[in-house]
Amino acid sequence: MSLSQSEAEFLDALIELGGRADSSAIARKMGIPESSVFPISSLLAQKGYVKITEFIQEKFFLTDEGKYCASKGMPETRLLAFLREKGGSVPLKELSKVLKQNEVSAVLGWGRRTGALSIEKKPEGNVIILMKDVPIYYDPILIKIENNSYSPDEQEKPLLRDLLLRGLVTKKDHKEIVIELVPGTDHDRKVAVGILTSEHIKSGKWREITLRPYDVSASPPELKIGKKHPYLEFLEEVKAILFSMGFEETEGQFVETEFWNFDVLFQAQDHPARAVHDSFQVKNVSVDIDASPKLIESVRSVHESGGNTGSKGWNYKWDMEVAKRPLLRSQMTVNSVRYLDSHKDPPVKAFSLSKVFRPDVIDSRHMIEFCQLDGIIGDRGINVRHLLGILQEFSKQLGFKRIKFRASYYPFTEPSIDAYVEHPKLGWIECLGAGMFRPEVLGPLEIDFPVIAWGIGIDRLAMIRLGINDIRDLHSNDLSKLRNWGWW
Structure with missing residues (x-):
């Protein structure tokens, strides 16, 4: 059986050491790290040349205090x-x-x-x-330990215990292997060549050399290369799809006022969603409403009486102080209405993708901080059929095979729709709400064309794409999980 160069040198060293030696002795003989001995000896053991015996040996080492005593004396x-x-x-x-x-x-x-x-x-x-x-018998023991040549006998064990108790010596278990040449094995002196060079062919030496066989079915070593977090890659893919569909990305801020987060969206100031259990109120922060007096007055009028939209409004006294209250944004639709306030001519096509915050019980499907995708399309003649078509096309490009819609209710859209996608283990998961912006939303913004809008819980879609069953794993920093995640 042919041997590699390192295997042949290993057997030569073992023969010179008498046919039996421990790993440290072979490493010193060959001038290689002791960690390199085991893989070479394992290959030789598979080929039947050597026998390997493993055992645990106690090794003793001097502490800093012990080294001082070995140098100066006990x-x-x-x-x-x-x-x-x-x-x-x-x-x-x-x-x-x-x-x-x-x-x-x-x-x-x-x-x-x-x-x-x-x-x-x-x-x-x-x-x-x-x-x-x-x-005094301690000093010779310290010298032997310092020279790495100590093996305690029965008489010295009480002395060694004293040195351990005094903190001069520490003990560690060391895995040692002994390699022994198998009797009767022929040492094939023909060293296998791993690379056939042009010189071998020109000189004719290729006829004499032995080529090392390769196992083409063996798996290559796993490369631990750096790469992006799968969740972030998914978010980038979502953005790329929307860019390809002609959307413009908008950005916003985490801390908003209730005016933009609720009032502009025709959500009454006594609506349950404004309660502390559905939004995070922010204390000791002053945030400007950042809206024109005309818009503020139009929103007040719509809430109280419907304004000039043909609606009756909510029929209550709108409170400016409530509208000024700061909170962590609870939906990305706040970005959409801000965008409409500065883009009043059709067509408009925009999306925003970022974090929103809502109090909730954290479990496999719910988080208090999560990413939401909000999108709007505004143009003359647009309707609900366009909305369903856009959502189906977007879902198809993300690779979701099954999506279903059902009628729903939201204060700022009419008609309103909920959509669900199918998870292989968790079943149907609600992932988005959508609809047509109501006149009570568009009127104060001076938008005279229909606008379709949707908000997608993008984290739940990421769960399906990444094949995970717990939304909390989206932000995992467990490298073993991240390396094994794959795309659906």
Whole structure:
């Protein structure tokens, strides 16, 4: 069986080491990282050349304090040498010459236990007296650990426990592998060549070399390349579709006034949607209504009596202070009416795609912060059939096979429509509301042509496209999930 260059060199090194060696010894012999030993040995084991045995071995390492003691000597060793040098006794205050502050109490405790030291009180202060020499066995152990050549025997285990408790040594489990040459295997010295060069062909060496076989059915390595978040890619695709259909994108602001978010859309000031459970009120913020006095007066008139639209309005006293209240926008339709206020000539064709905010119970289908797509088309002669056709075409381009409509109600459209798309696991999901803007909306804006409008919960469509069942996963930063997401 042919071998690669690295496999042949591996077997040569193993033979020179006596046919059996651990991974660290082979790595040193070959001059390669120890992490490279296992993949080569695994290939040789598959070919029957070697046998691999794995085991867990305790490895000991010096801490920073342990390295200091290995270099300077154990505190006990340093103190005994200092006492002998000073004639057998030294004042306690002089111990700082050979011991660090954190070593003093431990060494004195050791001296009392072993009888090596005694402390005498004298007028000039406490004095440390050497009573007898006691052999110290710690230093050789530290040196062996430092040289990575330590394997404790039974007699040294109590000493090793002391070093561990004193924080001079740490212990880690190390996975070790031993590779052994299988007896009777022939070492094929013909090294397989991975690349056939023109030189091989010209010289005729191609007749002699062995080409390394390739497994064409093997899977290539997975590339962990950087890419856009799938949810953001989906939003960009939505925008690209709308641009291709001739729409213009509009932008707005997160904090709006109730005037633009509700009043212009003919939503009564006592409508339940204005309550705290359906919108986020903003405190300590002052936001300008940013509307002409003429528009404000027209909106007031429409709410109170219908103005000149032929409507009876809501028949209540409209309150300017309520209209001024700031809130987090609860729908992107606020962008659409702002756009109409500055584009009064047909045709108009615009969309906005951004976040809206509504209090809700967070679950697999609902969030308090989510993206909404709002679109409008205004032109003379446009009607509901155009609206349904636009929505079906948009859904088709996004790849949704089934969509159904049903009659609904919204304060600012008449007629009003709800649309549903089918999720393979969650069933029919409501994704948009649509309709024709009412005269009570268009009149104050001085729009004299019909306008169709729709608002799409784009996050729910993204769930279907990305094949997920929980809307909260749209914003996931779990890399394993993001790498496995695919398009429907």
